[in-house]
Amino acid sequence: MFFSFWNSVVFIIICLILFIRFDTSDSGANNLHLFDANNAAEMFGNDVFFEILDPEVLRYTYRARPAKDFGVTFNETFYQREALLVPVEPPDSCGWPKNAHEIEGNIALVERGDCSFLSKTIRAQEVGAIAVIIADRRLVVDDDFYIEMIDDKTExxxxxxxxxxxxxxxxxxxxxxxxxxxxxxxxxxxxxxTFVSFHEMNQPPWMIW
Structure with missing residues (x-):
């Protein structure tokens, strides 16, 4: 009976050890999944990325946040290689651009301000742009990571x-x-x-994400 008792005790101890080990292992895996910054796609959610090929001095990967509730998406249906990103003149794109002929068929680079995000997008579309990238005009930016481009309710x-x-x-x-x-x-x-590690991204030297 003594032997049987100690067999039972040993069995219980082994079960407890296995349970604790399994629970800790599973918890650690979840923590790695949540906090590991290796997978860039998980960190940046629905943000869209593009790269500049030319000029050489701007050859980096850039991050942009798609409009929240207007326009179409940057996905497999919009897949542009060696497309032209054309700065609009004047930069706000609230009126008809002076360089409309250069924007047609290309991607418009527009500055924030003076009219709504939707108005800028509509104007770019009217000129013939295939997409629009809107950027801040200031050199020092402290709030853009909280900005969401939303519909201005003009239908x-x-x-x-x-x-x-x-x-x-x-x-x-x-x-x-x-x-x-x-x-x-x-x-x-x-x-x-999707399969790019964060540290492998060719980020602009002036940016900290």
């Missing part, structure tokens, strides 16, 4: 995708193109970052 429905370029990227792109006397940048959009 207009654009048929092109629109996104807000995070950080000072818009300023840097426009400034660099002007310095190089270039009318556009060459881009690939969107990029599939």
């Amino acid at each position: 207009r429905t654009p048929q092109i995708p629109a996104a807000f370029l995070l950080g000072i990227n818009g300023h840097m792109i426009r400034k660099t193109l002007k310095e190089l006397d270039m009318r556009y940048a060459v881009v690939n959009i969107p990029l599939n970052i």
Whole structure:
């Protein structure tokens, strides 16, 4: 009976050890899944990414936040390789652009302000742009990660995708193109970052995500 008693005790102890080990292991796996920054797609959710191919000095990966409730999406139906990203003149794109002929068939780069995000998107569509990227005009940006491009309730429905370029990227792109006397940048959009590690992303040196 003594032997049987200790067999039972040993059995219970082994079960407890296995249970604790299993529970801890499972918890650790969940923590890694939630907090590991290796998978960029999990970190950035629905944000869209594109890369500039030319000019060389701007050859980085850029992050933009799609419009929340208007326009179409940047997905497999919108897959542009070596497309032209053209800064609109004047930059706000609230009126008819002076360089409308350069925007037609390309992606419009627009500055935030003076009219709604939806109005800028509608104007770009009227000019013939295939998409619009809206960026902040300021060099110092402290609130853009909280900005959402929403419908202005004017019951207009654009048929092109629109996104807000995070950080000072818009300023840097426009400034660099002007310095190089270039009318556009060459881009690939969107990029599939599903299997890209965060540390492998070619981020602009002026950005901290």
